[in-house]
Amino acid sequence: MLEKTYDPKAIEEKHYPRWEEAGTFAADVGSGAVPYTIMMPPPNVTGSLHIGHALTFSIQDFLIRYQRKAAKDVLWQPGTDHAGIATQMVVERQLAERQINRRDLGRDAFVEKVWEWKAESGGTIIHQLRSLGASADWPRERFTMDEGLSAAVRKVFVDLHKQGLIYRDKRLVNWDPKLRTAVSDLEVQQIEQKGKIWHFRYPIEGDEGRYVVVATTRPETMLGDTGVAVHPEDDRYRDIVGKHVILPLVGRRIPVVADEYSDPEKGTGAVKMTPAHDFNDFEVGRRHSLEMINIFDAGARVNENAPEPYQGLSREDARKKVVADMEALGLLEAVEDHANVVPHGDRSGVVIEPWLTDQWYCDAATLAKPAIEAVETGKTVFVPKNWENTYFEWMRNIQPWCISRQLWWGHRIPAWYGPDGTVFVEMSDADAKAAAEAHYGEAVDLIQDEDVLDTWFSSALWPFSTLGWPDKTPELDRYYPGDVLVTGFDIIFFWVARMMMMGIHFMDEVPFKTVYIHALVRDAKGAKMSKSKGNVMDPLDLIDKFGCDALRFTLAAMAAQGRDIKLAESRIEGYRNFATKLWNAARYAEMNGCALDPSFDPAACKQTVNRWIVGEVAATAEAVSVAFEAYRFNDAANVLYQFGWGTFCDWYLEFTKPILAAGGEDAAETKAATAWALGELLNMLSPLMPYLAEELWENLGGEGMLINRPWSKAPKDTSGAAEEMNWVVRLITEVRSIRSEMNVPAAAKIDLRLKEANDLSRARLNTHEDLVLKLARLGSIGIDDGEAPAGSVQSVLDEATIILPIADVIDISAERDRLTKDIAKTEAEIGKIDKKLSNPGFVAKAPEEVVEENRERLAEEQARRNKLAAALDRLAAV
RNA sequence: GGGCGCGUAGCUCAGCGGGAGAGCACUACGUUGACAUCGUAGGGGUCGCUGGUUCAAUCCCAGCCGCGCCCACCA
Numbered sequence: 009m010l011e012k013t014y015d016p017k018a019i020e021e022k023h024y025p026r027w028e029e030a031g032t033f034a035a036d037v038g039s040g041a042v043p044y045t046i047m048m049p050p051p052n053v054t055g056s057l058h059i060g061h062a063l064t065f066s067i068q069d070f071l072i073r074y075q076r077k078a079a080k081d082v083l084w085q086p087g088t089d090h091a092g093i094a095t096q097m098v099v100e101r102q103l104a105e106r107q108i109n110r111r112d113l114g115r116d117a118f119v120e121k122v123w124e125w126k127a128e129s130g131g132t133i134i135h136q137l138r139s140l141g142a143s144a145d146w147p148r149e150r151f152t153m154d155e156g157l158s159a160a161v162r163k164v165f166v167d168l169h170k171q172g173l174i175y176r177d178k179r180l181v182n183w184d185p186k187l188r189t190a191v192s193d194l195e196v197q198q199i200e201q202k203g204k205i206w207h208f209r210y211p212i213e214g215d216e217g218r219y220v221v222v223a224t225t226r227p228e229t230m231l232g233d234t235g236v237a238v239h240p241e242d243d244r245y246r247d248i249v250g251k252h253v254i255l256p257l258v259g260r261r262i263p264v265v266a267d268e269y270s271d272p273e274k275g276t277g278a279v280k281m282t283p284a285h286d287f288n289d290f291e292v293g294r295r296h297s298l299e300m301i302n303i304f305d306a307g308a309r310v311n312e313n314a315p316e317p318y319q320g321l322s323r324e325d326a327r328k329k330v331v332a333d334m335e336a337l338g339l340l341e342a343v344e345d346h347a348n349v350v351p352h353g354d355r356s357g358v359v360i361e362p363w364l365t366d367q368w369y370c371d372a373a374t375l376a377k378p379a380i381e382a383v384e385t386g387k388t389v390f391v392p393k394n395w396e397n398t399y400f401e402w403m404r405n406i407q408p409w410c411i412s413r414q415l416w417w418g419h420r421i422p423a424w425y426g427p428d429g430t431v432f433v434e435m436s437d438a439d440a441k442a443a444a445e446a447h448y449g450e451a452v453d454l455i456q457d458e459d460v461l462d463t464w465f466s467s468a469l470w471p472f473s474t475l476g477w478p479d480k481t482p483e484l485d486r487y488y489p490g491d492v493l494v495t496g497f498d499i500i501f502f503w504v505a506r507m508m509m510m511g512i513h514f515m516d517e518v519p520f521k522t523v524y525i526h527a528l529v530r531d532a533k534g535a536k537m538s539k540s541k542g543n544v545m546d547p548l549d550l551i552d553k554f555g556c557d558a559l560r561f562t563l564a565a566m567a568a569q570g571r572d573i574k575l576a577e578s579r580i581e582g583y584r585n586f587a588t589k590l591w592n593a594a595r596y597a598e599m600n601g602c603a604l605d606p607s608f609d610p611a612a613c614k615q616t617v618n619r620w621i622v623g624e625v626a627a628t629a630e631a632v633s634v635a636f637e638a639y640r641f642n643d644a645a646n647v648l649y650q651f652g653w654g655t656f657c658d659w660y661l662e663f664t665k666p667i668l669a670a671g672g673e674d675a676a677e678t679k680a681a682t683a684w685a686l687g688e689l690l691n692m693l694s695p696l697m698p699y700l701a702e703e704l705w706e707n708l709g710g711e712g713m714l715i716n717r718p719w720s721k722a723p724k725d726t727s728g729a730a731e732e733m734n735w736v737v738r739l740i741t742e743v744r745s746i747r748s749e750m751n752v753p754a755a756a757k758i759d760l761r762l763k764e765a766n767d768l769s770r771a772r773l774n775t776h777e778d779l780v781l782k783l784a785r786l787g788s789i790g791i792d793d794g795e796a797p798a799g800s801v802q803s804v805l806d807e808a809t810i811i812l813p814i815a816d817v818i819d820i821s822a823e824r825d826r827l828t829k830d831i832a833k834t835e836a837e838i839g840k841i842d843k844k845l846s847n848p849g850f851v852a853k854a855p856e857e858v859v860e861e862n863r864e865r866l867a868e869e870q871a872r873r874n875k876l877a878a879a880l881d882r883l884a885a886v
Numbered sequence: 887g888g889g890c891g892c893g894u895a896g897c898u899c900a901g902c903g904g905g906a907g908a909g910c911a912c913u914a915c916g917u918u919g920a921c922a923u924c925g926u927a928g929g930g931g932u933c934g935c936u937g938g939u940u941c942a943a944u945c946c947c948a949g950c951c952g953c954g955c956c957c958a959c960c961a
Contacts, residue, residue: 014923198958205961223961237961275961288959348960394890401889401957497890497956528955565909566899572891572954576898578910581923585909588923596920642900646908661920741927837905844904849941858904865905 010598010707014591015553015582019703024138025704032076032715033143035083037482045490046072047471047520048144049503050152053126054090054098057136057527059575060496062547066563067641069142069492073695074636076143077719083487084143085474087150088134092418093187095356099125099417117737122417136548141698143558143696145714150474152466153419161466162422162435164514169423169433173371175433176410176423180290181410183363185308186356189414190367192462193407194501196360198349206331207276209339210236210253220245220253220264221341223275225348226285227334231258231314235281237292240266242277254486256339256633257330258315263672265296284364300364308361323359365658368412368421368459375509376403382508388518391639395497395525402501409506411462418460425455456649468506471519492519497525524639529573545575554886557697558584564696565645568737568862586649587700590693593657594704596684600668602683603709610684611723615667615674618681620733623725624651625688632692633719641696648693659737683708688720816853827880834873841866 027033035043046068051061063318072084110118134149150157168174181190206227209219220236233255238245249266262281268823269292270279283293284300293300305311310318310326318326334340351360380387380403383396390396412421424432424440430447434440445451460730466473475484485526489511495504504523511519529545550559563585566573610622628651634643660682667678687708694714705714841862844850851859 011921012920014921035928225961269960271960277961281960286959286961288961291959346961349958398890398956405957501957508945574898576910579898582909585921585923589921592921592924594920646900649908657921658925841905844942847941850904851941854904862904 010591010595010704012595014555014700015590016557016587016699018551019699020139020141020551020556023699023702024141027143027713027715028146030713032713033084033145034147034200035145035483035487037486038083039081041079041081042485044072044075044078044082044490045487046082046494047474047490048084048086049493049495049499050087050150050467050470051095051133052138053088053130053133053151054091054095055133057140057547058134059545059547059550061133061137061139062550062559063143063526063529063563063567063573064139064494064496064527065137066560067524067567069140069560071492071494071636071639072646073698073715074536074717074719077691077695077717079718083148083483084145085143085148085150085487086134086137086144086146087152087470087474088130089463089467090151090153090418092413092415092460093189093191095122095126096415096417097187097355110416113345135494136670139548139551139556141560143698148474151330152463152470156476157469157473158419159435160469160477161419161461162512164465164469165422165480166433166435167514168370173374174433175369175371176366177369178364178366180284180287180362181365181367182351182353183306183308183361183365184356184358185304185306185357185361187353187415188306190363190365190410190412191353191355191360192410192464195354196351197354199352200347200349203274203346203348203350203569205344205348206334207341207343208256208280209341210256210280211339212248212264213252213254215248215251219339220248220278221276222278222280224280225346226327227330228310228323229282229285229303229331230255230280231310231318231326232284232301233258233262233280234260234283234293234299234301235262235296236264237267237270237279237281237296238264238277239268239270239272240269242272244272245278256337257318257333263296263298265292265298267292267295285362287362290362290364302364304361304363306363308359309821325362352502366421367410368457368461370409370411370465372406372409372509375513376406376505378512379403379505379508382512382518388508388521388523390523390525392525395500395523398497399500399505403505405699407506409462411465412457412459413462414458415460418463419466421457421459421461425456425457426452464502464506467503469514471507471511472515477514488519489517490517492522492524494524494526496528498528500525502680505864510742527572529575550577550580554580554584555699556585557587557700560698561586561645561696564641565649567641583649586653587697589653589657590689590700590704593652593661594707596661597682597686598707600679600682601769602679602686604683604687605680606709606711608680608684608735610681613677613681615677616727616732617660617663617667618677618727619725619727619729621656621681621685622722623727623730624655624660625685625720626722626724628655629692629720629722631686636695645696648689648696652689652693656685659733660685688722690714691717691720693864766804824880829875831873831876831880834876838866838869838873841869 048068051065055061068084072082076082096110099118102125103110103113103121113121134146137144165174167652182193182196182736183189184191203225205223205225207221207223208227208230209221212218212220222236224230236253238249240249243695248264250264252261252263254260254276255262262669264278265281269288279289281289281292283289283298284302285304290300292298301313303310303314304323307325310321310323312319314326318329321329331340352358353360380400383390383399387538390399422433422435422440424434424437424444426432426444426448430444432440432443432447434443437454437456440454440456441451444454469477471490472484472488474480475487477484493504507519511517523856547559558580562575562580563573566575566579610625613619613622628647631647632644633646635641664682668675687705687710690701690705690708690710691714694705694717698715702714705717710717845859845862845866
């Protein structure tokens with residue numbers, strides 16, 4: 009017997025281990041079924057579950073559970089990402105609490121500490137995913153730094169290097185002076201700030217008293233200036249091109265060059281060139297062979313390349329001093345307020361410095377070409393499709409990808425340097441030694457590159473590295489390419505694009521056929537949720553409060569495409585109530601002895617109401633199936649909600665109460681049909697609300713576990729039961745409406761029951777007041793004997809043996825007002841439809857069924873109007 | 887500067903060429919065996935504004951007004 013109250017926690021704890029132990033989550037490599045693969049985007053090993061995770065992993069679980077029911081051999085490949093910078097920061101912070109610096113510890117000891125940390129608390133998020141109900145194939149869990157995946161990383165690096173697609177280069181990078189590592193363009197956030205723009209006078213050599221004025225937002229960089237650029241067509245500066253200026257404070261003699269980069273409209277038209285600290289200046293500097301002087305150290309303090317008084321100053325202090333000194337020299341011409349965008353590190357939050365270093369680069373442009381083509385030709389499609397534009401835009405303008413990081417936690421770059429600096433890129437230390445020996449003709453000592461790879465480098469290989477690549481495993485053969493990748497748009501560049509590039513390059517096939525991009529969950533103001541803003545909703549709290557099923561169902565209902573999700577707790581509460589409703593419906597079924605009967609044949613029902621519910625189940629199954637296939641989870645949720653609460657609970661269970669009460673053969677059929685319909689509902693619901701569905705299925709006496717049960721194949725209704733029932737529903741609705749509007753006292757409650765007889769249901773009204781009301785209005789509700797199946801309305805009327813004067817029961821004037829209002833409404837409606845139908849264009853061009861529909865509606869409304877008017881007359885006569 | 891998205895009931899959101907929808911909130915009435923985490927009924931909207939296309943526009947197009955996001959090297 010089901011408990012009186014629905015307790016989500018109890019059933020969550022009960023069923024998850026059962027599913028897992030029964031192996032229902034496991035892929036079956038040897039199976040003959042069609043495979044269906046989703047690669048789980050590996051969450052950061054440092055992570056803990058937030059609401060965005062809840063959305064993305066719930067959606068994946070919906071698809072996985074649905075496809076499992078569609079008899080596919082599903083693989084949901086789970087795992088975690090080592091998350092280089094994030095993880096290193098976490099462990100460093102912990103060490104700092106104990107006054108330990110990682111540099112004191114040394115590289116090997118530090119990395120050891122990180123592994124220890126990972127072993128202790130790295131599995132948090134995986135456990136949290138289980139409490140979301142995620143049915144991933146957990147024994148296949150991978151970690152990006154597993155030995156197998158690390159080997160894949162080395163192989164990819166070595167192969168790309170041999171192909172010339174990975175190379176070492178000295179150029180400007182985005183340098184994070186706090187973390188002391190290079191970061192990629194994507195890890196830089198442009199933040200608009202209020203700043204100033206300073207106009208400096210640079211004296212022209214050999215032209216006493218004449219200056220060229222340059223404007224800058226970063227005065228401190230002048231210490232590294234090695235030129236001034238003007239536009240070749242700019243008449244103001246034409247005569248000084250080729251001359252030199254004397255850089256104040258430094259005393260360096262630097263050339264004035266003509267370059268198209270300089271925009272006469274901007275600033276003063278003359279730009280100071282700091283090729284070692286500005287991306288644009290770097291390009292100009294290359295074109296004009298300007299000297300590149302690096303004036304900052306790795307912590308962004310002024311180094312020994314600048315004049316002594318500035319050495320050791322921070323960027324901020326150097327700026328103050330430069331401005332003060334220039335002003336003292338009378339070389340500061342103007343200062344203006346200026347809004348400009350300043351690059352910040354997305355992890356460290358400090359200002360990023362363009363810095364000249366040696367780094368490893370990946371030739372992304374070459375790899376991008378086939379990845380662009382794959383989307384153009386539809387080998388991979390984005391859902392919704394408009395994200396393809398975002399993908400194209402970025403891929404077509406892709407820059408070399410800086411893949412080296414000055415960190416300790418990550419995949420160490422498989423490059424070794426010989427005594428003369430010759431580089432050997434090989435799979436292992438031994439291979440490198442052998443290669444070096446071959447090169448030098450003798451064994452030499454090699455030094456491995458200190459850097460590690462960008463975290464996203466290994467993530468890019470996820471779709472095949474997790475399946476055993478480079479070995480030719482059965483898994484790789486069977487589950488690559490994946491069917492769908494589910495993710496938020498915020499990592500299209502970081503991850504999706506790079507998986508496309510690597511997947512196509514190494515597997516000759518796209519990594520997934522569909523990319524489903526879901527919305528981001530935001531707070532009430534539409535801002536991205538983040539811990540620092542304090543606007544996070546903790547999914548675990550929500551699960552605790554409302555249950556996992558309610559949260560999942562809510563996420564499904566709100567996962568409409570193309571709009572960010574601002575989650576309201578009241579929605580979750582509403583869907584929790586839905587779960588409660590179904591729980592109670594199941595209790596009702598149980599109390600009435602409705603149990604699943606394997607011999608029940610839904611196609612063979614005799615009673616209208618049962619034929620009807622069978623048809624409704626079929627229609628719902630079809631609609632939900634279509635919704636899942638189209639990634640329209642909100643449609644699926646809505647259809648199930650309406651069927652479950654509306655059709656099944658409100659109507660079917662109410663309709664059949666009198667039948668069950670009467671007993672006999674009809675009751676037997678109805679009990680079996682009730683159990684069957686409930687079972688099918690649970691089956692369809694189980695991808696979204698797996699726990700509730702499984703529990704109630706078990707209680708209903710269902711065979712096996714619902715998680716494995718095939719999707720509903722209810723027979724469609726062709727008996728016309730739907731039409732008949734629709735009529736009954738309309739009748740009941742009208743009568744209820746009358747009762748309510750007329751403020752009938754409680755004593756006169758209508759007990760409206762429909763009893764299934766040989767023909768159709770009959771409405772039976774129990775109290776004489778109700779009959780009065782009904783007779784007063786029945787003629788006015790647009791239903792007459794001609795429309796109703798034979799005998800129905802008449803049979804109701806036949807029972808109306810006691811008729812009281814209307815005035816005894818109702819307020820005549822209120823009823824008159826109401827009727828008058830109704831008539832006005834009806835006439836307005838008639839006017840609208842009439843206008844439409846008298847439009848020749850409409851009749852000529854609109855689809856025939858639309859015109860016909862409108863004609864029918866017009867007739868209905870007219871009849872209704874007439875009957876309302878007649879009722880008003882009758883009322884006047886009382 | 888370029889691109890994308892959003893403005894529908896008090897709130898959170900569906901719908902998207904032919905009769906304006908859901909949940910929550912609100913109002914009235916109703917608890918003697920499924921369910922008050924409930925039932926029945928009801929009130930509430932010129933579907934941001936202005937034009938255009940169309941026989942027909944909340945829906946398509948353009949412009950405008952608000953809001954949000956992404957990308958971009960501009961002194």
